[in-house]
Amino acid sequence: MGTDGKLKNHTQTWILWGMCLTGREVRVNATGTNGASNTTITIPLTVVKSGDASEDNRVSLYDAVYIAWYTIGMEGYSMTESVGEVSGDGELSIHDAMYLAKHVLAVPGFELLH
Structure with missing residues (x-):
């Protein structure tokens, strides 16, 4: 929250492993220094699977190439690097492209996407 009591505009990327959600919003409870709170603010939420570089809701060899x-x-080609x-x-x-390709091809030792 800014010093003027207004909520500042912040963008945050969160990675939730194994999930893909679209069209979701997070309700924010903003509380000022005077104790007043506001819960009418929502922030759009996009959750992307780890490895889904192209953000097409699936992890494939295309993502390794991407x-x-x-x-x-x-x-x-732009992407959120943490994905x-x-x-x-x-x-x-x-190295991540190679790792993902081996994961998609089910090569032993590459089962886990970090």
């Missing part, structure tokens, strides 16, 4: 194109800077970082090393790289 991550690869994004990491090499191919024009026209594509599936290997668990904390950095989005071409």
Whole structure:
């Protein structure tokens, strides 16, 4: 909340593993320093599956290619990096594209998307 008592506009991306929801909203309870609260504010919520770089509600080999194109800077490919970082090393790289491809192809050792 700002010093003027108005709710500031913030954007936050949250990743919830294994879920894909669209058209949801989160109700916010904003409480001012004077104790007054406002629960009429809602924030749009989009939940994307880990690995669903193209945000088409499924994880496929296309997403592995999409991550690869994004990491090499191919024009026209934007994404939330935390969605594509599936290997668990904390950095989005071409390694994540390879990891996701192995996950989709059910290669042993690549069952978990981080």
